[in-house]
Amino acid sequence: MYVFYADKERKTYKQMQDESQQFARGLLKLGLKKGDTLGIWGGNHYEWLLAYLASFQIGVITVHMRMDFPLSVQPKIIQKLGIKVIVLMRSPSDLCDKACQVIPELAVNSAENLNCQGTPTLRYVINAGTTKCSGAYSLADFMEVGNAVEKSDFLEACELVDLDDPLGVFFTSGSTGFPKGVTHAHRLCDIFSTFLDSLSTDAEGNEIPWMSRYALIMSFGGIGAQTGALMPVFTKATTIIVGPVYDAKMLARVMHDEKITGTTMLIHHLNDILNLSDIKDHDLSSLELCFTGGSIIPRSLRDRVAKIAKHILLGYGGSEGFAASQTPRDSIEVLEGAAYSLTSGQELKIIGPDEQILPINTPGEICFRGRNLFMYYWGEDEKTKASKRPNGWYHTGDIGTLDENGYLRIVGRKAERIIKEGINIAPGDLEKVLDQHPAVNNVMVVGVPDERTSEEVCACVRLHPSTKVTADELREFCRGKVSDFLVPKYLLFMEAAFPTTETGKFHRNQIAAQAKSELGL
Template identity: 30%
Template sequence: MQARPSYVHGAHDVPLIGQTIGSFLADIAERYGGNEALVVPHQQVRWTYTELDERVTNLAAGLLALGLRPGDRVGIWSQNCAEWVLVQFATARAGLVMVNINPAYRRSELEYVLAKVQCAALILAPSFKSSDYLAIVGDVVPELTDSQPGSLQARALPHLRHVIRLGAGQTPGMWNFDDLLTKPDEAQLADLKTIEASLQFDDPVNIQFTSGTTGSPKGATLTHHNILNNGFFVGEAMKLTDRDRLCIPVPLYHCFGMVLGNLACVTHGATMVFPGESFEPAAVLKTVQAERCTGLHGVPTMFISLLDHPDFDSVDLSTLRTGIMAGSPCPAEVMSRVIDKMHLAEITIAYGMTETSPVSFQSSTDDPVALRVSTIGRVHPHLEVKIVDTEGRIVPRGVKGELLTRGYSVMLGYWGDEDKTREAIDAAGWMHTGDLAVIDDDGYAAIVGRAKDMVIRGGENIYPREIEEFLYRHPKVLDVQCVGVPDQKYGEELCACIVLRPGMAASEDEIRAFCKGQIAHYKVPRYIRFVPGFPMTVTGKIQKYLLRAQVAEALGL
């Protein structure tokens, strides 16, 4: 008898949603109008679905009144807050394309992203943590200080016409976000209604940047159909209902917060609860107790810091039931503590990538714990997955190969990059993930490695090539290779191995200072080693796996 092939299909009796996000939200607001939609304690926000829907309409009309048109890109650069949610749904309702900008981005990354997708508007928080966003934007677009709001003409970013700031302060050249929330007049409402009626669910609605192996981040372009359905089926796997209250401490700029959090809730009439602007263990514990949350999302490092927090034993987490742990593999011991001590008996594991909206595998609430730890669950509804060898042929069950996904969740492509899109999505519509996986006879999959050298630091994907390209700009650097090394807290940390130019000397601090303020803090290498050269193959290819082993040994990891 021939071995079964590693091909799985999530045939399902619940159909896909054939609607745009804006019209779907309106339907949910009609069904669950009195339910709390969004709770943000630190902003004193507590909105019902009726109130959320109304504010979304006001903002959608306000954005169109600025002269923005369907298809225009609108960047959002902010920590987690109520305004982020309004932007997410209002851009969708107005046919605009929201561009998620990582709050950790600095000057060169911000400028790259705004230019790459030609943003017509940028919505930003004044500051976050150590970043003064207003100062960074003023640096990228110095013309702001002398321009009227809406009439910006920036040399570096000719498409950028509007900069909109959150908060009560006034900044020259910028609109104030709250001014866009005023009730629209009849003509503005009619304009919005006409536009909304013309939108199709296959229209792009969101661009999320994922660092590319070739250096520059790539803009994965996602549609209404992609993320609305993924959010819905993620919520189904968690058995979400309109009585659930989900605590969302993961970042909204990432699919984890925006799709697995916000859209999973909204598609089920459940409540989104934000415990803070970013992850803060004490605030998460306090919020889960105060808001009687039934669900909690996080990457393994977040759950670890909650379990180890000094306040842990004094808070009541007994209302918790479900949630998602994703972003990096979960240690078995952590999972059993989470189920046992945090009452998360129905927590699920999810696997995916931004390019597939993101989830393609998820465990179910009743899978045995052993399977929830050792696998990523089974294929998601309506998706196909196959595991192939280096020739692209399907391998038998139990054999390792590259994981490919096909179906409603696959992105339209990388914005403005046909070559990279064709490399990722083949002629038959399969998205090549670059992850190595195995599928067993029962359809459970396990990720066993990465075809490329991506480093996952606490749920953040770091592509060594991007950091290498940046470090090559340092005048003393002749050659550089970045590798991931094991780390207790984050799973992996980045190490930069640098060959200096002849006769040059440099210190670790000098290299770190060069990175500071230019690239996101999590991409700045934790370890820096000055080396005479790299291990090579006969044909002159660098052997990263050998380099990784050498570095880990030298660092005693």
Template identity: 30%
Template sequence: MQASPSHVAGPTEQPLLQDTVGGLLARIARRWPDRPALVVRGQQIRLDYRGLHAEVERVAAALLALGLAPGERIGIWAPNRAEWVILQFAAPMAGLVLVNINPAYRAHELAYALNHVDCRALVLPRRFKTSHYLDVLIELAPELGDAPAGQLHAERVPGLREVIVLDDEPVPGARRWTKLAADDAAMAHLRAVQATLSADDAVNIQFTSGTTGAPKGATLTHRNIVNNGWFVGEAMRLTEHDRLCIPVPFYHCFGMVLGNLACVTHGACMVIPGEGFDALATLETVAEERCTGLHGVPTMFIAELAHPRFAEFDLSSLRTGIMAGSPCPVEVMRQVVERMHMAEVTIAYGMTETSPVSFQTVPDDPLERRVDSVGRIHPHLEVKLVDEAGATVPRGDTGELCTRGYSVMRGYWNDEANTRTAIDAEGWMHTGDLATLDADGYCRIVGRLKDMIIRGGENIYPREIEEFLYTHPKVLDVQVFGVPDAKFGEQACAWVKLREGVQATEAEIQDYCRHHLAYFKVPHYVRFVDAFPMTVTGKVQKYLMREAMAAELAARRD
């Protein structure tokens, strides 16, 4: 008997939501005005849905009053703060496109992001930990201090006009978030703009990379992210009585969609433990705020479970949450269920280009299925696994995972060629991930067509690092790949061929990267080689490099 094809379609009984992001918040605020909406412990901010909606409206109207026009891009380059959440709803309410910028970016990465989407405004704090955001921006736009607010003309970021600083200390040439104002005329303008918005309008740009190494701006609509947040929350069985602790970053879909939008679509409360992940702060927040849900990548849960003060905290309020971002070790999942009381924890799989979730486990799934699979297909989505010729493979066979449905992005911003490569003529998004589907529709991710490295939930694209290292005067050739790591899942490793007659050290290469790239992209291992393993046709064989490094590291541990 021939096996059925690896093709599944999600249920469609629940209709898709037709809300815009701003319309969603308004609807939820009318339904549950007095329910807690946002708790940000570090800033001592507590807002109910009435208060959150009022603040979002104020900021949305103020942005339009600055002269920003619907369809223009506004970037946010900041860690997890209340203002991030407010802008997540205010920008689309004003018809603007929110551009998520990784807080770990350095100057050349920031410049690329701003210029690629022609960002008109940028919201940022002065600093966070060792990242001095304002200093980096001034490096790109030294004219900032001389230009009146709203009249910035910088050569390296020519589209940027407005800089909005989250701190209250004045910055010459920039505006202060706390001083953004909206009068009656601005509110009337906002109402007029809202009447023109469609759920199919672009609302968000998130940067992702492919084999070319150049970051691409995945462009998502209201419909994409509102519905994905809704169905994620449905799988978690969220209600207006839930309080979700969100230590994962907002610039990523995990925080923004699986966290914030999953909460708002269900009237639940977003609880933010800090600007960046801290295991102790997360445990304190869950216990003191009586959170019912907790999100994290496996390394976050590992850090929480291993914290020396773990036993001090009453986590009995927890029941649900999402573990995603990289494969979950079975023992970690068991400890999360048993020691953290998260009996209904779910696993989710997706990618930025699909808003992001396509598969998710549900509380009724046995624990084994929540570890050995990423669950079953989400509603209103369709997935098939195909071979190299594009034919659907039989159940149980490995194929490339392709997704179709409401969640597929509009495309890569201003990049038709890469959009056509990623989304075929029939609307299938080719993910580059290798997977299997079993007879019950459970999906297992078994590998990647692309060489993307996942380090503790952060996506690292080797070609981007390789292209940067080619700018080092001593580097002749370089190959970057991932090697297994007990703590982070994977670490980046660079094999480097030096130019003739020069010498370099591992620290020298790492320092060169550290000054120009986000910390998680800096190769953890650097090896100097005379040649790379190649096929007879001249193609580099990264899998052989990976095997060699894994063997070296294993021998070192022994």
């Protein structure tokens, strides 16, 4: 079952199956076929999943149009990906108005003859919102379009879809430059099913019923949401979609009202819900498993999460692929040491600057290949070749080590390295130490310009509410745990939440820019 909590809608698997097939038949009537592209624009609603599942079945490639894109960029996205149909969600409330700015014909032409001049590939728009556009089908009207297509024609279209066909385009949350269109194959769904099975038992072989009622808070447009979006299809479980956009207070209500057994939350989500003033008024005792990623979870935060979740697991990967994960069968030393084991069907290696494999416990670039790796960056052959080599190895740009037991540990990111006096510094080394201080809520270590050393270390810190600590006290806390070379010259206390990318990772470049501004550098 699917539960759309904020919208007060519930759909059984049978209802979603029937309605998504009807939607798919409508797409076939509009002339869409395997390999065509369909854009989905807006928040997490029933119609988002409806369009996705319909496209999925007949091989139409879904393009997940991020809401944070400037309107001026959207026509370029439509053109670059050759989008033929766009489905508008019911929120945000001004989405139809924004779409009319991008596609002026929506306000004047008919749904059957949109005739877009600026985006000629776009033929149709389907609008699930209440604001009417003359150039768009309403969702109700469009659902009738499929009546003209025989079910046998729909089934024939389904038979043409192969596991290696493109499934969807997911935009990266890159902190520099324009996000790349990461294209995944249908095989991704098979891999998710295998991955879910790997988390279903503990070290003693006892079943962990965490999938029975899963809360989804991630944007449907991100690769991380696909597991939750498809979980009822794989497991006959119930996925509860919290709301159209992330809201910590609503998440707490959902966990209480729906007796949530499993969810995925990034670091800032965890902090948000644990810091709610009324969190004690919510019963979260049903939570069996909390999956997290994006960054290493601090020990202090892990201890707090352990009071509401029986299992806390870290995953490592990104839009391009999911490489490694903790499991409920890992030892406490592995779990608390932020180590990961490879997911099924993956190979991983650590390489040096000469691309030779490095010895165990030696930091180097993490590379992996396997079944869940992306196909390509849409329309970006050179960028694809730079990241995904002809032999299938994806170069992540992350720095890590492999130990003698095959466990992966993340040290930092090549692009995040600070160069001080000609020596490379991985910010993660110092962040792990400062994370252990009881007053520290979040910390990001960045490099700031320095005339003598090229760069200096700056620690940007957010404290837990009602706690106090001085910069000198934090520096003293670091001494003995890291070399004096790593002790931060600058330590900034920040009141506002750290800026994040759409997928919830801390936006390191923006934090570095803010630090430089505050320091007058």
